[in-house]
Amino acid sequence: MNESGVWPTPVSLKTRLGTVEYAEFGEGAAVVSLHGAMGGYDQSLLLARTIGEDGYRHIGVSRPGYLGTPLSSGKSPEEQADLCAGLLDELGIETAIIMAVSGGGPCGLTFALRHKDRCRGLVLVSTCGGIMDTPIPAAFHIMKLMARIPACASAMRKKVLANIDQAASRSISDPGLRDKTLKDPEAGPLFMELMQSTADRMSQRLAGTENDIRITRSTSYALDEIAVPTLIVHGTADPVAPYHHAENLKSGIPTAELLSIEGGEHAAIFTHRKEVRARVTLFLRENS
Numbered sequence: 001m002n003e004s005g006v007w008p009t010p011v012s013l014k015t016r017l018g019t020v021e022y023a024e025f026g027e028g029a030a031v032v033s034l035h036g037a038m039g040g041y042d043q044s045l046l047l048a049r050t051i052g053e054d055g056y057r058h059i060g061v062s063r064p065g066y067l068g069t070p071l072s073s074g075k076s077p078e079e080q081a082d083l084c085a086g087l088l089d090e091l092g093i094e095t096a097i098i099m100a101v102s103g104g105g106p107c108g109l110t111f112a113l114r115h116k117d118r119c120r121g122l123v124l125v126s127t128c129g130g131i132m133d134t135p136i137p138a139a140f141h142i143m144k145l146m147a148r149i150p151a152c153a154s155a156m157r158k159k160v161l162a163n164i165d166q167a168a169s170r171s172i173s174d175p176g177l178r179d180k181t182l183k184d185p186e187a188g189p190l191f192m193e194l195m196q197s198t199a200d201r202m203s204q205r206l207a208g209t210e211n212d213i214r215i216t217r218s219t220s221y222a223l224d225e226i227a228v229p230t231l232i233v234h235g236t237a238d239p240v241a242p243y244h245h246a247e248n249l250k251s252g253i254p255t256a257e258l259l260s261i262e263g264g265e266h267a268a269i270f271t272h273r274k275e276v277r278a279r280v281t282l283f284l285r286e287n288s
């Protein structure tokens with residue numbers, strides 16, 4: 001949502017490399033945001049609103065396999081990075097900062113490698129720095145089956161809304177930190193939007209999520225060839241993308257800085273929003 005509480009209207013645009021859905025808000029230097037698993041343009045914009053600031057043209061993309069962007073527009077990180085470049089071409093934008101969270105990391109890393117002259121900077125939030133080997137929870141496989149049945153998907157969404165604390169516990173295990181985050185006047189509503197968004201149109205987010213899982217379990221990156229300014233933000237207690245991935249990114253990318261969030265989990269941008277947003281704001285100002 002924008003400041004008026006209304007989602008920017010998404011647009012499906014035909015580029016030279018395929019159709020891509022995006023939405024945007026703000027004016028200024030371009031910042032392209034890339035969502036993670038079970039995401040879409042809505043969560044890309046949520047990333048921008050959570051750790052970005054005003055004064056930029058924030059462009060939230062639905063990566064291939066999510067919502068209005070077909071998986072055929074790009075299964076590989078290379079195809080997804082090129083699709084983002086094609087979107088910038090259509091929008092008349094020469095350069096942009098790329099901001100990626102979780103499963104959006106492979107696309108962000110590859111954009112910095114393949115389109116370095118167009119990438120003013122790279123922000124990597126809770127992303128993998130190599131091949132993932134963490135097990136896929138059994139709950140995901142169950143959710144995947146249920147999400148394809150409309151009645152079951154509706155029931156899961158109602159369950160999330162009926163017990164926000166229980167739903168939030170999957171991302172924030174510490175009860176005190178979870179309560180503090182949910183009661184925060186800024187971070188709380190943003191985090192609730194994330195949970196509500198994930199539970200909305202679930203079946204339209206599955207193809208991309210399954211593709212992301214395949215990518216993160218089979219792809220490595222020439223990190224030493226990334227030459228753009230890079231900021232890594234990662235929680236030290238992240239159970240989804242373990243902290244050693246952040247250390248790998250920091251040691252591999254010559255230009256990288258690492259903001260470690262002590263005790264932060266995969267949702268550290270919400271639980272530690274002020275700390276993260278302050279550093280990202282400085283990075284955006286330095287590189288835009």
